Amino acid sequence: MEHRPLISIEGLARRFGDSSQPAVFEDIWFGVDKGEFCCLIGHSGCGKTTILNVLAGLDQPSEGAVIVDNREIDGPSLDRAVIFQGHALLPWLTVMGNIAFAVSSRWPKWDRTRVQDHSRRFIELVGLKGAENKRPAQLSGGMKQRVGIARALSIQPKMLLMDEPFSALDALTRGMLQDEVLRICADTQQTVFMITHDVDEAILLADKIVLMTNGPGARIAEIVVNTMPKNERHRNDLHKHPQYYAIRNHLVEFLVNRSRAFDQEIAGQNYDPRRLKLVKPGLAAVNPPAEVVALTTGRRQ
Amino acid sequence: MTAFKNSLGLRAGLLSLLIFVAIVGLWQIATLPTAGTGPAMDPEYAKLVGAAAATGTKSSMPTPADIGATIWKHVLDPFYVRGSNDKGIGIQLAYSLGRVLLGFGLAALVAVPLGFLIGMSPLVYRALDPFIQILKPVSPLAWMPLALYTIKDSAISSIFVIFICSVWPMLINTAFGVGSVRKEWLNVARTLEVGPFRTAFKVILPAAAPTIMTGMRISVGIAWLVIVAAEMLVGGTGIGYFVWNEWNNLSIANIVTAILLIGLVGLLLDQGLAYLAKLVTYPE
């Protein structure tokens, strides 16, 4: 039986300008399963936002394709909600207006009260009750980000694409919002693709962490499976978990050293971008030696 | 005393009052009747301004009190009609205002949709840019003979001139505002699968509205400048014609009154549009 993940990224490359320019990234293959929380980690400028834009349908790849639900995407869709790197709220609309705009785009036939009732539910969900009539300029950074999250969730998408949604926030607000997103995603069985810079955030939230090397010509180095069970991940005592440091060290080591010198690392090795290594550094900490399983991500037979 | 020192508005107001009093005072002194010892006058000019001034017994320049009396006379009866050449200053202002609003409104009807098109389509922008660049710097009054020749109606011609001069700032500002709508706002609309018309009205228009309103404010200011000149040229009615007519009557007091009123109406137009602009401005 052919199995394809819900989102399947197949041979993606993107270059800006003519074809003589080096690609920002190339030969990107990976997938995100239904209900999975997938984080993409990589240095600034390696092309993470560009990948997300392609997934959202806002940008066209130079090569390759993104298959969602067995169909190649050819543009943006209400099924894939985007939480932008800047919050991207419409500044002339209130909180309610911003969310109602999304809701009435999703269900154009709904009348005004229905749209507002639905919107209000999601405003309450992200804890912004009472701020419905405020403009974005009157909100704090964390509140704006929450409006962005509420807007994305309110259209009840099949998947969420988030571009560093928490990076502009202070630690306390970030933690609170991470918990909220985790809860909401668990409740609604969301499929999530999220970009982050923050290693701890990835360990807390992700089931699977995709590691991207530095550009130009960035690739996916490997995929780290978060072997810490979801119910054992708590923000405040994450560091006490036996697997935590092994995973964290693996990620930090990648960002500090390997992301830069990945080409040398794979020289002479049989690196196949279509059959990425699935590494489980967390298990190595519990029962060494490391269990390294090679699996295809595009198609499994 | 400290309250006074701290209130900039109060001090500025007092200074304005002082300046006003000084100007009126100097004016009063300058227009005091002299006993025929004034500087020798160009005989041509003396003939023009009349005997009283030429002999120097009374300055042809009215005193502030004369102006005050004239203004008061106009305020008491702004809308009289005594023949085609003698109408109240209120009526003349209304003619001018009507022309400005008509020409400006027509210009907005053309400039805003066209500006949308230019701002959204690089092709249209490139195609129309040479025309705009060449026509924009032309003084609107240069169109007047052409308008008179083709339209054969002086009132409509001055409306056309107002149209022409109001169209450019609105066109350019609309195109600029529409063209510089933040990409991320457009992306929000795209990810929500919002159609082109809804995007235009719900995203692009409100995003560009402050810039469009700035263009309108510039346009209405220019239109109000131009209407006076246009009416001087074509005559008949309007505050521009009134000024020219009073120059022929040599009624400086009426001219000064008209100047003050033109300034006042211009201020009101500008403030009105500033208020509208404030309504559509959003803080980022």
Ligand SMILES: Nc1ncnc2c1ncn2[C@@H]1O[C@H](COP(=O)(O)OP(=O)(O)OP(=O)(O)O)[C@@H](O)[C@H]1O
């Ligand atoms: N429209 C564009 N035209 C030309 N180059 C672009 C464009 N957009 C992105 N790039 C280039 O592509 C590369 C990747 O950009 P991208 O925004 O995807 O980075 P990123 O990984 O999201 O970085 P960050 O973590 O800082 O957000 C950068 O080097 C950038 O200069």
Ligand SMILES: [Mg+2]
């Ligand atoms: Mg980015």
